[in-house]
Amino acid sequence: MGGGGTPGTLLSVVGARPNFMKLAPVARAAARRPAVRHVIVHTGQHYDAEMSDTFFQELGIPRPDHNLEVGSGSHATQTALIMQRFEPVCLEVAPAAVVVYGDVNSTVAAALVAAKLGVKVAHVEAGLRSRDWTMPEEINRVVTDRLADWLLAPSRDAVDNLRAEGVPAERVHLVGNVMIDSLVASLPRARASRAAARHGVDKGPFVLVTLHRPNNVDAPATLRVLLDTLGELARRMPVVFPVHPRTRGRIAEMGWTAPPGAALKLLDPIPYLETLSLEDRAALVVTDSGGLQEETTFLGVPCLTVRPSTERPITCTEGTNRLVKAERDAILEAAGEALRARRPVARPIERWDGHTADRILEVLVDGAGYRV
Numbered sequence: 001m002g003g004g005g006t007p008g009t010l011l012s013v014v015g016a017r018p019n020f021m022k023l024a025p026v027a028r029a030a031a032r033r034p035a036v037r038h039v040i041v042h043t044g045q046h047y048d049a050e051m052s053d054t055f056f057q058e059l060g061i062p063r064p065d066h067n068l069e070v071g072s073g074s075h076a077t078q079t080a081l082i083m084q085r086f087e088p089v090c091l092e093v094a095p096a097a098v099v100v101y102g103d104v105n106s107t108v109a110a111a112l113v114a115a116k117l118g119v120k121v122a123h124v125e126a127g128l129r130s131r132d133w134t135m136p137e138e139i140n141r142v143v144t145d146r147l148a149d150w151l152l153a154p155s156r157d158a159v160d161n162l163r164a165e166g167v168p169a170e171r172v173h174l175v176g177n178v179m180i181d182s183l184v185a186s187l188p189r190a191r192a193s194r195a196a197a198r199h200g201v202d203k204g205p206f207v208l209v210t211l212h213r214p215n216n217v218d219a220p221a222t223l224r225v226l227l228d229t230l231g232e233l234a235r236r237m238p239v240v241f242p243v244h245p246r247t248r249g250r251i252a253e254m255g256w257t258a259p260p261g262a263a264l265k266l267l268d269p270i271p272y273l274e275t276l277s278l279e280d281r282a283a284l285v286v287t288d289s290g291g292l293q294e295e296t297t298f299l300g301v302p303c304l305t306v307r308p309s310t311e312r313p314i315t316c317t318e319g320t321n322r323l324v325k326a327e328r329d330a331i332l333e334a335a336g337e338a339l340r341a342r343r344p345v346a347r348p349i350e351r352w353d354g355h356t357a358d359r360i361l362e363v364l365v366d367g368a369g370y371r372v
Contacts, residue, residue, distance in 0.1 A: 009037045010364065011095035013086065015045030015070075015106030017055060018291050021272065022101040022124055024059035025181035025357035031062075036365060038062075039093050043082045043106040044069040054271045059182060075105060075136055082109035090117055097122050097364055100144060101178075103137040103290075103311075108144050115147040122364055124178055126151035127158025128290075128311035134215070141311070152360055154178070155314045156350065159372055173370040175359040176351025179294050184354035186276055195277035199265060201238045205283035205339065210275075212244035213288040215326075216306055220254055222326050223247075226306065227256050229328045230286070233335055234262035240278060242267045284338050286331070293321045300346030302338035304331065320344050 010030060014023045023040070030038035042064035056063070068085040070078055082105065090098065090113055098114035099122045100107045107123075114121045123144050130138050145151055151167060153159045154177040162172050196202040209230060217223050230239050243251070243266050251266075258264040270278075276295070279285060285296050285303045293312050296303035297319025304324045305315075315321035324334045351359070362368035 008035050008365075009039060009093060009095040010097055010099055011039045011041065011090065011093050012099045012101070013041045013043065013106055013110035014101055015043030015068075015082070016102075016104040018289075019101045019104060019106065020055040020059060020061065021182040021291065022178045024061050025178050025185065026099065026124070026360055027061050028185075029357040029361045033361060033365065036361070039066075039095065040064045041066045041068065041086065041089055041110075043067075043086070043109070044071060045078060045082070045104060045106045058272050059186070079105045079109045082106055083113050086110055086113050087117070090114060090119060095119060097150070099124060099364070100148075101125060103128070103141045103144070105136075105140065108140040111144045111147045120149040121147050122150040122152060122360075123148035124152045124360065125154055125158075127153040127160075127162040127172070129158075129161045130309045130311040132309045138311070150363060152363065154352075154356075155312075156372065157314050169371055170369075173359075173363050174351060174372045175363065175370050176353060176356035177294060177349070178356040178360065179291055180298055180352045181354050181357050182272075183276065183295055183298060186273055187280065190273045190276035191280060193273055193277045195270075195274045196281045199240055199267070199278070201240055201265075201278075202281070204237065206238040206240055206281075207233060207284045207286060207335070208278050208282040209239055209241040209285075210244070210287045210289050210292060211241075211306065212247055213307070216288050217244070217247045217250050220250070223250055224254060224256065225328055226326055226331075227251065228259075229331050231259045231262045231264055232328070232332065234258065234264035237283070237339075238263040238265065240265050240267065240282075242270045242275065244269065283343075284335060286335070293319070294352075296320050297349070298346060298352060300344050302341070302344065304334050304338065306331070314349060318347055318349055320346075 030036045066089050070081040097120045100110050101124045111121050126145050151172045152175045159174050288306050293305055293315040297315045303321045306326050324330045
């Protein structure tokens with residue numbers, strides 16, 4: 001590893017729930033290399049124990065070496081605090097490379113600090129594009145990719161995006177999807193947990209729901225439409241809805257309650273293994289999460305993504321995902337079609353094989369190339 005830092009030191013920065021599933025396989029791969037020192041910084045962007053600590057425990061991630069404890073706040077406040085608190089850590093550790101994951105505020109903040117300090121940046125999950133500039137995550141993706149020295153792409157469409165943006169080919173590596181590494185490693189334990197039975201939905205088909213994006217949950221009119229639609233769907237079969245804290249707050253503000261006779265289970269946030277267990281057994285997943293689009297594709301579970309666009313189009317073209325508008329008729333029609341159809345057979349996607357983290361370490365430590 002180059003970059004003027006301490007030879008053999010990788011500094012991973014994570015801060016939000018989606019990052020943890022991406023970090024875990026990299027941490028395991030680094031641990032198998034005695035010459036590699038792997039330092040983990042948790043920014044504290046997700047500070048609730050159910051959204052953070054539990055994931056570290058379940059995924060076997062080593063305790064973070066540093067916790068910046070930034071907490072919640074506006075995008076500007078959160079990004080600025082992370083930069084302010086990460087800079088001295090980066091100077092102290094003097095890594096050969098800073099590894100950032102996904103598209104959250106922690107990702108772009110750490111990349112900016114490292115780049116300004118002259119430390120090389122590796123971006124895990126580079127090249128994804130929704131082309132929706134109303135999404136803060138899209139801004140984070142584009143900026144991080146512009147700063148990164150190693151762009152570690154999960155799929156060929158991501159490589160194509162980077163090529164179209166003029167990124168030099170030698171910086172781009174098609175390593176595969178590291179989220180699938182976590183899924184492959186965790187699936188046996190998830191299935192053994194029998195979460196569907198614990199929640200009383202193991203006797204027949206059920207729908208799993210996750211919603212948290214501002215476009216869906218911060219506008220009362222949109223959220224009410226979605227909740228009423230889920231209530232109607234729950235008259236047909238059970239609907240299990242682990243509720244993101246922000247979504248829970250919006251529901252409380254509206255005073256919404258499920259209609260009589262609807263088997264709609266509103267749960268507190270649940271751990272990764274429990275989520276994966278329910279996802280694996282679900283007849284249908286309704287979500288606005290990027291990670292669930294990928295996981296359902298790998299598992300062969302029909303998925304409706306309540307968004308106008310996705311940065312993961314491969315889940316629609318080669319997977320089981322379908323975009324739907326946040327409208328009653330659109331969701332119910334798409335749900336009906338998915339539930340009537342035979343469950344699709346999972347189609348393998350290139351390098352979504354559970355070995356992405358090993359390829360990442362080969363690129364960063366051994367100088368290997370996975371170019372296309």
